[in-house]
Amino acid sequence: MSQLPPDSRLLSIPYLGSSLTLSSRWEYSDAWAGSFIKFCTTEPLTSWFIRIGPKSQRKDRWNGGTPMFAVSRVIQSYSSGPGTVETKTYNAQPGTFVRLWDEKLEERDSAGTAQEYSVTITMIDWASLLEIEGFICCKGFWKPHPVIENNKILFIGDSITCGLALEPSNGGQPMPCGILDAFPAQALSMLRNRNLDPLALEVVAYPGICLVDLDQQNQDGSLSFAMSGMTSRFFHTTPWEPLPWTPRGSPHFIWLALGTNDEANDVSPRLFRSALEQFIRTLSSP
Numbered sequence: 001m002s003q004l005p006p007d008s009r010l011l012s013i014p015y016l017g018s019s020l021t022l023s024s025r026w027e028y029s030d031a032w033a034g035s036f037i038k039f040c041t042t043e044p045l046t047s048w049f050i051r052i053g054p055k056s057q058r059k060d061r062w063n064g065g066t067p068m069f070a071v072s073r074v075i076q077s078y079s080s081g082p083g084t085v086e087t088k089t090y091n092a093q094p095g096t097f098v099r100l101w102d103e104k105l106e107e108r109d110s111a112g113t114a115q116e117y118s119v120t121i122t123m124i125d126w127a128s129l130l131e132i133e134g135f136i137c138c139k140g141f142w143k144p145h146p147v148i149e150n151n152k153i154l155f156i157g158d159s160i161t162c163g164l165a166l167e168p169s170n171g172g173q174p175m176p177c178g179i180l181d182a183f184p185a186q187a188l189s190m191l192r193n194r195n196l197d198p199l200a201l202e203v204v205a206y207p208g209i210c211l212v213d214l215d216q217q218n219q220d221g222s223l224s225f226a227m228s229g230m231t232s233r234f235f236h237t238t239p240w241e242p243l244p245w246t247p248r249g250s251p252h253f254i255w256l257a258l259g260t261n262d263e264a265n266d267v268s269p270r271l272f273r274s275a276l277e278q279f280i281r282t283l284s285s286p
Contacts, residue, residue: 034203053131064165124178
């Protein structure tokens with residue numbers, strides 16, 4: 001904190017409220033990888049920090065060296081379409097401050113008009129928990145405004161969807177940007193390059209997960225959370241603990257990539273189809 005100006009103040013996510021665009025689970029500190037915070041601002045990003053909360057931690061060391069989160073920015077240009085996305089990745093330690101952008105940026109265009117940036121903070125590592133306590137203001141009063149997104153695409157899957165990476169020593173290849181290097185984000189990038197309407201990406205994925213709940217129970221007869229499938233675990237705030245979560249609204253498109261692990265666990269095709277149809281109906285309801 002000594003490196004920050006004495007008049008700096010912490011602006012919490014609830015305080016900023018509607019000034020931010022949040023993925024559905026970011027209100028919880030331990031959401032799934034792919035959770036994001038988005039906003040637009042003309043303030044220089046070098047003047048802004050985020051404070052990392054005490055719950056932040058690496059939950060699984062088999063993450064292939066993927067950093068915990070990424071900060072992406074793109075200059076908003078309403079005349080020439082979306083600009084080039086630039087991304088930086090970071091690891092987080094509880095109680096530390098991370099500058100949103102650590103390089104000097106051009107704050108005005110050739111006409112002297114303040115540049116407007118669209119900024120996205122994304123949790124990119126499936127094996128981590130990330131808590132952001134708030135933003136630190138180092139230059140005057142900052143009031144961002146949310147990013148307008150018309151269509152939400154929900155990707156649900158397992159290892160491929162969440163960006164599972166193995167260490168090179170185990171025969172794998174690193175994924176420097178984690179979930180942003182995985183299929184959902186790459187597919188969305190291709191769609192955006194075709195100048196389609198603004199698209200919102202939401203990913204709920206976890207390595208090795210099945211669609212259906214596997215038949216392994218605790219001594220009290222309840223289902224072991226570790227063996228629960230996506231039809232159950234989707235409705236929790238985190239893949240690590242059974243904390244209930246209720247979806248708000250419904251996506252415009254649903255993309256599912258599940259089944260490999262069900263087949264490996266001898267789930268019958270009939271049970272899989274029945275569970276899949278019910279899951280889609282639940283996700284599609286308002």
